[in-house]
Amino acid sequence: MGGGNAQKSAIARLRNQKNAGQTDEERKASSDKAKKDACGFICTICRTTFMINVKPPTLYLHVTSKHPAGTDPASCFDALKDFDPEDPKGLKAAAAAKAAADKPKPKKKTKKGADDGLDLLSAGLTKGKGKKK
Numbered sequence: 505m506g507g508g509n510a511q512k513s514a515i516a517r518l519r520n521q522k523n524a525g526q527t528d529e530e531r532k533a534s535s536d537k538a539k540k541d542a543c544g545f546i547c548t549i550c551r552t553t554f555m556i557n558v559k560p561p562t563l564y565l566h567v568t569s570k571h572p573a574g575t576d577p578a579s580c581f582d583a584l585k586d587f588d589p590e591d592p593k594g595l596k597a598a599a600a601a602k603a604a605a606d607k608p609k610p611k612k613k614t615k616k617g618a619d620d621g622l623d624l625l626s627a628g629l630t631k632g633k634g635k636k637k
């Protein structure tokens with residue numbers, strides 16, 4: 505009968521966890537997030553860590569000041585893959601994206617009508633000819 509008690513206490517434990525408001529998964533997710541936040545960016549060359557909330561220009565500055573000129577920023581930080589030093593705030597990119605969105609979409613030409621009829625007709629004719637041997 506001891507097994508029954510063990511099960512009961514297990515259920516009670518589960519209830520307690522629910523009362524705490526966090527499942528194991530949630531706890532794991534939040535601790536993972538905390539870890540990520542603590543070392544948001546790590547320079548792959550010199551292992552310098554930066555908080556998750558630093559801006560790309562800060563990372564870029566690290567690349568240009570700590571590493572020889574010509575170092576690919578993306579080779580230090582993945583986050584700098586799309587970073588444009590000429591456009592640190594992404595304003596140009598945003599403007600370009602807006603311009604692209606504003607551009608009227610080219611109309612698709614629908615090709616239907618007389619041509620299709622002719623194609624079918626000629627296809628039928630060749631088929632008919634082929635059968636006769």
Ligand SMILES: [Zn+2]
Pocket residue numbers: 547548549550551552566567570571580
């Ligand atoms: Zn570095």
